[in-house]
Amino acid sequence: MVSRSLVVSIIAALAGGTLLTAYAPSLGLSGRVTNGCDRPAGYTLLVADENGYNDSMHHSRPWPIIQVSRGETVKIVVCNLDPVSPHGFEINNYVNPVQLTAGQSFATTFVTDRPGNYSMFCSIFCPVHQYMVNGLLVVRA
Ligand SMILES: [Cu+2]
Structure with missing residues (x-):
């Protein structure tokens, strides 16, 4: 038994x-890494550089914030415009960690199947890491 x-x-x-x-x-747990920064129509642009994510160094937290409804398709392109440093990207539950060298970008698409607040952050240690761990994906029910 x-x-x-x-x-x-x-x-x-x-x-x-x-x-x-x-x-x-x-679920969009994967995406595509390419050289250069190209934002296709409909994609939310996240710029990673020496000022954090979308200038997060100069914003109160959380930043950046992406708000969507459950069931929506989220399209994100992350461009590493830092001339020197690699940066990472990850969203809890939705996007697996990825690393981008200077000048690379990452495009991903996923459907928000679960409501809640999900941390959006740099997945590697970088010179401005403390400013790149406070992003938020808000999925409304
Ligand atoms: Cu970092």
């Missing part, structure tokens, strides 16, 4: 893992 329920648990875990993997791309 014990071993049977253990087997069922393992199968359920495997099935869950498979579903998550299959579903991940539509």
Whole structure:
């Protein structure tokens, strides 16, 4: 009896893992890194440079803030316009960590399936890191 329920648990875990993997791309957990900074129509632009994200060094926190409704498609392009330093990007639950060298950009699209406040931040240590860990994605119910 014990071993049977253990087997069922393992199968359920495997099935869950498979579903998550299959579903991940539509959640926007990945994106595209390219050289240069190009903002396609409809994309929210986040500029990473020596002033943080969208000049976050000179804003009160949280900054930047992106507000959407549940079920909306979010399109973000992050441009690292810092002439020297790499910067990272990540949004809890929605975007996996990515690293951009100077001059690179990252475009991602995802659907906001879960309401809540999600931290948006630089995923690597950089010279202005303290100003790049206070971004917020607000998904209204
Ligand atoms: Cu950083």
